[in-house]
Amino acid sequence: AQKITQTQPGMFVQEKEAVTLDCTYDTSDPSYGLFWYKQPSSGEMIFLIYQGSYDQQNATEGRYSLNFQKARKSANLVISASQLGDSAMYFCAMREGDSSYKLIFGSGTRLLVRP
Amino acid sequence: GAVVSQHPSRVICKSGTSVKIECRSLDFQATTMFWYRQFPKQSLMLMATSNEGSKATYEQGVEKDKFLINHASLTLSTLTVTSAHPEDSSFYICSPRDTVRDTEAFFGQGTRLTVV
DSSP states (O other), rough: OSSEEEEOOOEEEEEEOOEEOOEOOOOSSSSSSEEEEEOOOOOOOOEEEEEEEOOOOOETTTEEEEEEEEEEEEEEEEEHHHHHGGGGEEEEEEEESTOOOOEOOOOOOOEEEEE | OOOEEEEEEEEOOOOTTTHHHHHHSSSSSOOOEEEEETTSSSOOEEEEEEEESOOOEEOOTTOOOTEEEEEEEEEEEEEESSSSOOGGGGEEEEEEEEEEEESSSSOOOOOOOOOO
């Protein structure tokens, strides 16, 4: 079974509007962390936001916020006021609470911001 | 964020040759290094995990004799693709673990390998 699922291979958004990128996860570990990364065409992985499983509030970082619904096992990324520079691949990832500390990535969503 | 330096950023090599990729954590000590591979239009897949001073642990389906990992110091890990073939062409990216700043995972800039 997929541990991290991103069901939107591609998304369009109009510049200055908000967009939500979906991510669901599957784990039986009570301790885990959820990450979102942006990957432009250059390939670098740009950290956006982190949500811990025990965090009471949804994480926010500037124009990025994470809609964390623990019971539904979803961790959707919301980008407000989209900019042309937001066009990129976006990956959701999970780190389980075991000692390995490795990240498991979803398949990604390609976001295209239209002017 | 942390400074991670991965080199080279791009390499083209002939089939049958070996390629070494270096990954350095410049402002923290990394006892653990993760190596990922990303094929075009796909996600990052973990290849192996190395711990400083010990043998790497490889994920299922990754040949340890083909992808040699050396993690001899707390700031440097290398991945050597031996006897490279065109199907090894991919984007390789390292991620050293920072045990202090664990709410963010840091990555190198990646190495785009093309085997001709």
